[in-house]
Amino acid sequence: MYKGDIGVENASPEAICRALANVRTEASADAVPSDIVNWGDLVEAGLVVHPDAASRRLQMGRILGIGYANGKQFYKRCVSFRIGRDEFHDALKELERGREETK
Template sequence: MIKEVIVVEGRDDITAVKRAVDAEMIAVGGFGINKKVIDKIKEAQKRQGVIVLTDPDFAGEKIRKIISKRVKGIKHAYISQKEGIKDGDIGVENASPESIIRALKKAKYEVKEKREVYTMQDMFYFKLCGHKDSKERRDRLGKELGVGYCNAAQFIARLNNFGITKEEFVKAIDKINKEMNHG
């Protein structure tokens, strides 16, 4: 699995990259890069490193510059316009798995052992799924740990892929339990 978190523009890009490699990803959702997304990228950079892979067009370059200005030390992967064009549409989602792998190799990604520290059992045990307030608990925990909000399956992946330690996790859970019980 690729150690770094790969930052792409949208959902179709995630699908294309997942066909090529096993990696954690963040989609910025185009130009609307807000503070929440930047904070998530900063957290990913701090924990695992980040590789930005945006479309080979004006918008993609603009997004790349915005991220580069706000998050220091990130790596960059590039696909050519020729590799990303299909039916007049240009983007990472049109690139072949081979093109994506070549771009990531040039960005000098690192490989790490896939972590399986957290499981669905943890989600149930800590009431992060299967309970009436699970959604709120994941939302609060995601903010506390800097991994953002998502469904239970994606939450497990982020906890594992962002390298969240059991100690950090339990400390954050304790804080959330206190807040929710005294809120």
Template sequence: MKIKEIIVVEGRDDTAAIKRAVHADTIETNGSAVGDQVIEKIKLAQQTRGVIIFTDPDFPGEKIRKTVAESVPGCKHAFLEKKDARPRKGGRGLGVEHASNEAIREALAAVKEEMIEVPSEIHKEDLLHFGLLGGTMAKRRRERLGSLLKIGYANGKQLQKRLHMFQISKAAFEQAIHEVIREEKDDA
């Protein structure tokens, strides 16, 4: 699998994992304090080949994703599920570097493009109605919803923004949340 866009990752272990799974070039942020020089490289990459942001599914990774996306509009996003980012043999932390080749390929095949101009069909009332904000099941439901829609986990405050940013239709949202609820009933 060859990737045209340049993939933004956190560090050299992530680059090694990406190159193991696909043919691609990367830019490393070297941590969550993304410097001006790195942003300038990413801007150039966006102009010439396009950019896919592929960071770890944790707080620092989300911080990097947000910083880059705000500085370089129009990036694409690839999301890795937490279960796929855990070390295989009892290690610590979450990271792209721990993901299997298949999980990396799947995340890159499901890349999402940012869209900002179109009004969202999904409102806060919808999130409340389906128990995605507050309550004991909200976090688990958001995790599963993010997995099904391939948009990664988002906290209650960020979920609506992410649904809008990736132009998830109301029909796709409702289909996914009904699947989440159906799974909960099957597990009960």
């Protein structure tokens, strides 16, 4: 193994299990649950139409494992990856706790 080699063949079994446990797959339109995040949830959470919306989306994207996106794409990812309201609100609590700790 040379420095910088990050292929799966060099990953520990624990790292592989962690990665597989966090896999997200896209849902077909008919498989989207009814408790899915809606646009109002994003507004209320300060992820859109808010002075710090971009940085909040960056942090929420990391917590949820869906990456950074602009508001419209973030919403589409929440729907596509079936982010339910409970999961979304748990992630929002984690985001707020992290912000409190950095103050």
